[in-house]
Amino acid sequence: MPSYKLIYFDGRGRGEIARLLFAAGGIKYEDHRIPPTAEAWGQFKPKTLMGQLPMLEVDGTMICQSLAIARLIAKEAGTCLAGQTDLEQARADMIVDGVEDLGTKMNQIFKEKDESKKVSNMPYQGHDFEEAQFEEKKKEFAENTIRPAMVHFEKLASSDGYFVGNSLTWADVAFYSKMLFLGGEIGDDPLKGHVNLNKVRDNVTSNPGIAKWVKERPETPW
Structure with missing residues (x-):
C-alpha cells in the first residue's frame, strides 16, 4: 500500500x-x-x-x-468507488463535473464580493449595502441555479440512492460533499423534496468509514 x-x-x-x-x-x-x-x-x-x-x-x-x-x-x-467499467467511470465523472460546476458558480459570487471590497471607498454604510447585495445574489443562485440543478440530479440518481450502478462511488461522495457546502451557504437544504437525492446522502453518511470520520473529524470554522 x-x-x-x-x-x-x-x-x-x-x-x-x-x-x-x-x-x-x-x-x-x-x-x-x-x-x-x-x-x-x-x-x-x-x-x-x-x-x-x-x-x-x-x-x-x-x-x-x-x-x-x-x-x-x-x-x-x-x-x-471509481466505477466498475469505463462507462461507469465516465458517468461518475459526469456527476462530479456537474456538481463542480455548481461550486464554481457559487465561488464566483464570493469572488465578486471580494473584488468589490478591494475597490470600494464607501463608508461603513456602503459595506452594509454590499453585504445585502451578496445575500441577494446567494438567494438568486439558490432559486435560479441550485434548485433547477437538483431536479436534474434527482432524475440521474437511482431509486436506491446511487448515481452509478448499485453501490457507493466517488460520484455520490462528491455530491454529498458539495451539497453540504452549498446548503451551508444558502441557509437551506438543497435536497429538500428530492427522494432519490436524500437516499444518496443517506448512503454516503451510513458508510461505516465516512460515519466514523464525520463523527471524529476536527471541528473547523469551514
Whole structure:
C-alpha cells in the first residue's frame, strides 16, 4: 500500500472530498493541515506545484487539483468507488463535473464580493449595502441555479440512492460533499423534496468509514 500525505488548510473546503474518500476506502493517510492564515500560506505557497491546495503526496510524488486527487483515491480504494467499467467511470465523472460546476458558480459570487471590497471607498454604510447585495445574489443562485440543478440530479440518481450502478462511488461522495457546502451557504437544504437525492446522502453518511470520520473529524470554522 502506498504512503499518502494530504496537504490542505485546516478546514474542509476542497480537501474534504479526499478525506471522505480515504475514510470510505479505509485507507490510512497523513492529514497535514496548514493554518488558514496569510503568513502560513505565504510561507508554504512556493512549495506547491501550481500555487494552490490541496496536494497529495504519494510515495514522495506530488499531485494537485482536488478532483484528480479524489479520482486517484477512488481508484486506489479497491471498493469499486471509481466505477466498475469505463462507462461507469465516465458517468461518475459526469456527476462530479456537474456538481463542480455548481461550486464554481457559487465561488464566483464570493469572488465578486471580494473584488468589490478591494475597490470600494464607501463608508461603513456602503459595506452594509454590499453585504445585502451578496445575500441577494446567494438567494438568486439558490432559486435560479441550485434548485433547477437538483431536479436534474434527482432524475440521474437511482431509486436506491446511487448515481452509478448499485453501490457507493466517488460520484455520490462528491455530491454529498458539495451539497453540504452549498446548503451551508444558502441557509437551506438543497435536497429538500428530492427522494432519490436524500437516499444518496443517506448512503454516503451510513458508510461505516465516512460515519466514523464525520463523527471524529476536527471541528473547523469551514
